[in-house]
Amino acid sequence: MSVAGPAVAATVSCHTTIDGQPYQIFYNDAEPYYSSFRERIFSRDNCPGAVVIAFLTPELTPEEREVFCANYDPRTKSHSLPAQGPRDAYGRCVAPSRTCRVVNATKDQALEIVGLGEDAQSGTLTDRMSSTMSAVTHSSGALILSGNAGTIAGLLPSAGNAVGTALATPSLLAGAAASIVVIGGAVYLCGD
Numbered sequence: 001m002s003v004a005g006p007a008v009a010a011t012v013s014c015h016t017t018i019d020g021q022p023y024q025i026f027y028n029d030a031e032p033y034y035s036s037f038r039e040r041i042f043s044r045d046n047c048p049g050a051v052v053i054a055f056l057t058p059e060l061t062p063e064e065r066e067v068f069c070a071n072y073d074p075r076t077k078s079h080s081l082p083a084q085g086p087r088d089a090y091g092r093c094v095a096p097s098r099t100c101r102v103v104n105a106t107k108d109q110a111l112e113i114v115g116l117g118e119d120a121q122s123g124t125l126t127d128r129m130s131s132t133m134s135a136v137t138h139s140s141g142a143l144i145l146s147g148n149a150g151t152i153a154g155l156l157p158s159a160g161n162a163v164g165t166a167l168a169t170p171s172l173l174a175g176a177a178a179s180i181v182v183i184g185g186a187v188y189l190c191g192d
Contacts, residue, residue: 014047017078018056023047025055031062046072049091052079057102057186064184066140068100069093084144084179084190098179098190105187113182117143142183149178149191 012029015022025047047055049070057065068082072092085097105113120135133147145152181188 014051016047016052017076018052019080020078023055025051027051027054046077047079049079049087051091053082053091056082059186060184064140064142067138067142067144067181067183069097071097071099084181084188096192098177098192100179100181100188100190103187103189107185110182110185110187113145113180113187114143117145117182120145138183140183142181145180145182146177147179152178152180 010029011026013024013026015024017023049072050065052070052072053065053068054062057068066087067084069085069087070090070092071080071083072078073080081099081101083093083097083099085093085095088094117135120133121137132151133145135143135145137143177192179190181190
């Protein structure tokens with residue numbers, strides 16, 4: 001007589017290319033937030049988007065990662081840095097989304113940015129800034145400050161010299177719109 005035990009999770013691997021570099025990513029296939037049954041069946045030639053997002057944002061919990069989607073190019077079968085936006089069933093971006101990069105910021109600097117977001121939500125920013133900037137709290141708990149790149153670049157120096165300088169990177173703020181995502185103590189700058 002045999003007794004059925006709990007399903008045994010397996011560590012599996014997948015291959016992908018991220019920004020031109022090949023990677024083999026190992027993950028637990030029993031974790032529902034990494035991949036769905038659909039992904040395991042239909043994504044055999046490439047890592048599922050949710051796995052890539054987890055690989056690129058290891059400091060975040062699965063719930064905190066919900067604000068991000070995987071930028072995927074089906075022509076080259078490659079991923080790039082995570083983006084801020086809604087996901088499809090495979091964890092990939094459903095629409096053009098803002099590419100994000102983590103910014104080295106201290107906890108205090110992250111809290112300063114959260115304070116700016118709270119000011120934007122309450123409408124206590126100056127009139128010029130409040131008309132060109134918005135702040136929302138995502139269901140994942142992320143605070144997302146969004147606006148035109150010029151407004152965000154002008155607002156950032158008040159968030160502390162180190163983080164303001166890091167976030168005001170010209171290449172990331174070159175587009176028309178940008179966002180700052182603060183979640184789990186991490187700060188991401190997302191641009192078009």
